[in-house]
Amino acid sequence: MIKKLFLALSFFTVSMLFAQKNNDQQSVAEASEKLRLAMISGDKAILESLILPELTYGHSGGHIDDAKEFVEKLVSKKSNFLSIENTNQSIQIVDKTAIVRNHLYAQTHDLGKEQGEVSLDILYVWQKTKSGWKLLARQAVKAEKKK
Template identity: 70%
Template sequence: MFKKIIFAFSFLLVISISAQKKNDAQAVTEAVEKLRLAMVSGEKSALESLILPELTYGHSGGHIDDAEEFVDKLVNKKSDFVTIEITNQNVQIVGNTAIVRHHLYATTADLGKAPGDVSLDIVLVWVKMKKDWKLLARQAVKAEKKK
């Protein structure tokens, strides 16, 4: 009888953990979408609500922005995303950390310049703070050309 109770409890625990990871993965996916929309809109409050003050935001050219610089560039259109499309997204949850990889294709108009096209592979690191997921780190690399 005792073994059956332990087995049942263990089974429920595994199901609960699995369900939580699925819920967290969905919440992270939603946070990534909110970030995409905020980067296109350049809305300061939306951007700030999604990031940690310790943010490190790496560009494909090697420059790294802190949280303040990241927000400032988007709000003041130094970095102006007209469109952002995300494909091939993968979310991995490890404790209270999420690693997100995806491909980003964007149309830009930085400082009012003629539209440009950007094709990048991105890794994002999100941290769960209470019930919300906040961006801690982002790194972009130029996408490999298809052969």
């Protein structure tokens, strides 16, 4: 009887952990999509709601923005995304941290520059907080352009 109870309790615990991991992955995917849309719109309030004050946002050229610079560039259209397409996304949850990798293809028209395209492989680090998943770090590397 005790063995059956222990097995049932173990099964229930494993099931709950698996369900929580799936919920976390879905929540991270939703936060990633909100970030994509906010980067296109330049909506300051949404951008600020999705990031931590400690954000480090690494560009493929080597420059690293802090949280304030990241938001300001998008709001001012100094960094202006006309479209962003994320593909091949993977999400790995480790405790209260999510590691997200994807390929980003975007059309840009940054302030004072010609319209252009970027093709990047991205690593995002999200942290689970009381108010949801927040972006802590991002690093981009140049990838082959999409044809």
